[in-house]
Amino acid sequence: MSSALTKPASGTARPPRHFLDIKDHDAATLRRILDTASAWTRAAHPRPLAGRTLALIFGKPSTRTRVSFEVAMRQLGGDVIVLSGNDMQLGRGESIADTARVMSRYVDAIMLRTDRVAKMEEMAAHAAVPVINGLTERSHPCQVLADIMTFEQHLGPIAGQKIAWVGDANNVARSWIEAAAILGFTMSLATPSDYAPPRDLLAWAAKAGAKIETTRDPAEAVAGARCVLTDVWVSMADEDADRRRAALSPYQVNTALMQAAAADAIFMHCLPAHRGEEVAAEVIDGPQSVVWDEAENRLHVQKAILAWVLRAI
Numbered sequence: 001m002s003s004a005l006t007k008p009a010s011g012t013a014r015p016p017r018h019f020l021d022i023k024d025h026d027a028a029t030l031r032r033i034l035d036t037a038s039a040w041t042r043a044a045h046p047r048p049l050a051g052r053t054l055a056l057i058f059g060k061p062s063t064r065t066r067v068s069f070e071v072a073m074r075q076l077g078g079d080v081i082v083l084s085g086n087d088m089q090l091g092r093g094e095s096i097a098d099t100a101r102v103m104s105r106y107v108d109a110i111m112l113r114t115d116r117v118a119k120m121e122e123m124a125a126h127a128a129v130p131v132i133n134g135l136t137e138r139s140h141p142c143q144v145l146a147d148i149m150t151f152e153q154h155l156g157p158i159a160g161q162k163i164a165w166v167g168d169a170n171n172v173a174r175s176w177i178e179a180a181a182i183l184g185f186t187m188s189l190a191t192p193s194d195y196a197p198p199r200d201l202l203a204w205a206a207k208a209g210a211k212i213e214t215t216r217d218p219a220e221a222v223a224g225a226r227c228v229l230t231d232v233w234v235s236m237a238d239e240d241a242d243r244r245r246a247a248l249s250p251y252q253v254n255t256a257l258m259q260a261a262a263a264d265a266i267f268m269h270c271l272p273a274h275r276g277e278e279v280a281a282e283v284i285d286g287p288q289s290v291v292w293d294e295a296e297n298r299l300h301v302q303k304a305i306l307a308w309v310l311r312a313i
């Protein structure tokens, strides 16, 4: 909560610690969040957010992000308000900037899910409290930290490893590319040409020294990979569903493709999944799949992100 009554003397106020994208943070910060998340998987952990309130604002549907943030805030001793963008004056045209200014007088942090990155940026620019990105059409940073935590639980440090992405280079894939640059692992993506990673992100990654490989061939991308990832062919912000399904149909992760990866490779998917489309049931429900651990780790990572933005770690 930020108010004229509680604000420190002019010049001493620190800017809010937003969590908007993986690429905004250095390896030490990401590692601190990941280490805290691992330490807080146990039932008993500190409750450093007592007296604090988090607002969750959803412009798009959610199961995992909503429930894991809500439970995370409560486990840390804090309180939560869950709002649908459509039920707020936002839905009748109140600006995001004004919403951010008002919300900052009531709550201590805001998590936003929206289909337009410009809305996320406007919220962050005008909020006096931390803003957390709970997904835009461009990125899904909280998901990817949970994914990395899951990889490391199963296969050890991710630095130097090869991770494969098969399908649409969507919001989740883009956050993975950013993570590869900062945490030092190889990301190999197999996508149709129309759904390849954007050039500006690849240019940024190259400049950051990242090892990013792109191909049209799923078998090439997964060769030697310790983890195979995919996601839905039609994301919440996408409108060209039929065209996407046609272009992406050769990119299903099935048993034959998993056999082309490293022998101990794991399979991850942020969920929700469509069995028979981007992933075969035998893979997501099979022995290499760690999707339920991955979903659980959203909870632990959210706790660590909340503690970090609220300067409790």
Ligand code: CP
Binding pocket: 061, 062, 063, 064, 065, 066, 135, 143, 270, 271, 272
């Ligand atoms: N993976 C994920 O963000 O799931 P939800 O859309 O259910 O929040």
Ligand code: NVA
Binding pocket: 135, 137, 170, 171, 172, 231, 232, 234, 235, 236, 237, 270, 271, 272
């Ligand atoms: N790429 C998906 C992720 C859902 C959690 C979407 O944006 O719909």
